Each structure stands twice: as structure tokens, then as C-alpha cells.
Amino acid sequence: MVAITIDGLSKRFGRMRALTDISLEIQSGEMVALIGASGSGKSTLIRHMAGLECGGGTSGSIAIHGEEMQKDGKLSRNARVLRREIGVVFQQFNLVTRLPVLTNVLIGFLGQISQLRGTFGLFSAEEKQAAMRALARVGIADTARQRASTLSGGQKQRAAIARALVQGARLMLADEPIASLDPASSKRVLEILSGLNKEDGLTVVVALHQVEYARRYCPRAIALKDGQIVYDGPSSALDNTFLKELYGEASEELILPDAPVNDTPVKRPAVAIRSGAPALVTA
């Protein structure tokens, strides 16, 4: 089954083109890295996939699990229902820091319970058990009663993933989830996302700054440059010559932050790019 279908998506902010004619398909059960320099359009693309961005300046269409989510800037009628299938994880965690970790995870149920129960935080024993299971799944069950403000950055991100799990997400969109984490926490968060992908079959799309993590955890990479797809193929075939072109001056820092640069050229397979794409994509 196709998890995400994007057809001819373009986005302008005023006169600035953030995305230009993006078309792609992501199959259910894939783990895909979105890479590209700062300002290349990764967040804008993820926000459109999640149905959080639409409106003026957007054209083209996005379908989630075969159902239209938005077309030409207008959200479809069932976008709300589709959003429940999508867990979104942000760099800034988006937790309510004064509330206990368990309550933050229970917030993932809000789309599924009555407004009255949601307003008064009346969660059932089953819901609390499910939230505890989700916390155990991400390895922080012992923090359930702590205020979210007391968690480390890595633990906060894991709590945010647990919240997406109780929501019942089949598709996880993560927008630079490790950008503010140290290497050990980054590794842990990506291992959890990879485990959810491999063991639970979740489709994962993750925007990453550091290419080494994309290579290590995501079999497929999609690279954006100036709002256009310039590479779509195996992340193992991303060679450093291409990446240096993609990232320009930032490449030293972003390509291999914790490993020696391997300049041996790797033969990239021809990638599924439409004609007219920049020379960067030629294998």
C-alpha cells in the first residue's frame, strides 16, 4: 500500500518558492530520510504531508493511504480523520512541560475521546495502560510521574514519540527530531524510530541534517535543494561529491560529523527524477 502520494506539490510564501513541483510516493513500511541544506524545504514538505500547511500559495495534491489529504491548498473533508493516522514529531518536542509525562502521552488520545473527557482529563484505565506501554516501548516508563520539564532532551523526544504511538499513528513524520540532541540521545531516538519501522511496520519519514544518520538508519533518502527533489534513491549510494554539492559550505559539518570522510566515489543508480531536474541528480 502507498502511504504517501504527492503529485505536483508547489508552495510559495509570497514571491519565494519554497517547494517546486514535488512528486513522490512512499510505500507503507518504508523509512525515508529527507535531507538537504537549511532552507531547502524539508520542514515545509513535512508540514504539508501532515496537513499542517496548506492554503494560499500551495498547489498540487497529497494523498495519505490512498485518500486525498489536500488538493491545491484546500484540505479535504476527511483530513481530520487522516491526521489521526499521522504522528508528527518536532525538534522542539511540543510537550506541556508543567504536566506529568504520562499526561503528555495521554494527550495522544484526545482525537479519539469525547471533548468532555478530554477537557477534564478523564482517561480510562485501559488508556492509561496503553500510555504506559507506549512509554515502555520508548524506554522511559520510569519517568511517567515526573513533570515533563524534568526530562532530558532525548527523553522529551521519546515522550513525544510515545504520544504519537497512543494516537494510533501508522505514519510517523519527524521534523529534525534530533537537531537539539547530543550524539548518544540522537542515536537512541533514531534507533526507536527504526525499531518502530522494522518491528511495528510504521512508515517513517524523518528530516535529518546529518547525512551519516540518514545513511545509517534510512534505506531511502530524498534530497531537496531549493525546494526541488534532486535525489531519490538508496541512502547508501549518496557519495560525498554529491553531498558536498548539496550542502555547499556546510558539508564538512553535516556529511559525516562523527566519522572520517570517505571520498571513494560510489556509483549511484539512476534515480527516479523527472527530466529537467538539476545536474546534481545525474548518476
Ligand SMILES: Nc1ncnc2c1ncn2[C@@H]1O[C@H](COP(=O)(O)OP(=O)(O)OP(=O)(O)O)[C@@H](O)[C@H]1O
Ligand atoms: N511561514 C513562512 N513564511 C515565509 N517563508 C517561509 C515560511 N516557512 C518557510 N519559509 C521559507 O521557505 C524555505 C524553506 O524553509 P523550510 O523551513 O521548509 O526549510 P528546511 O529545509 O526545513 O530548513 P531547516 O533545515 O533550516 O529547518 C526557506 O527559504 C524559508 O525561509
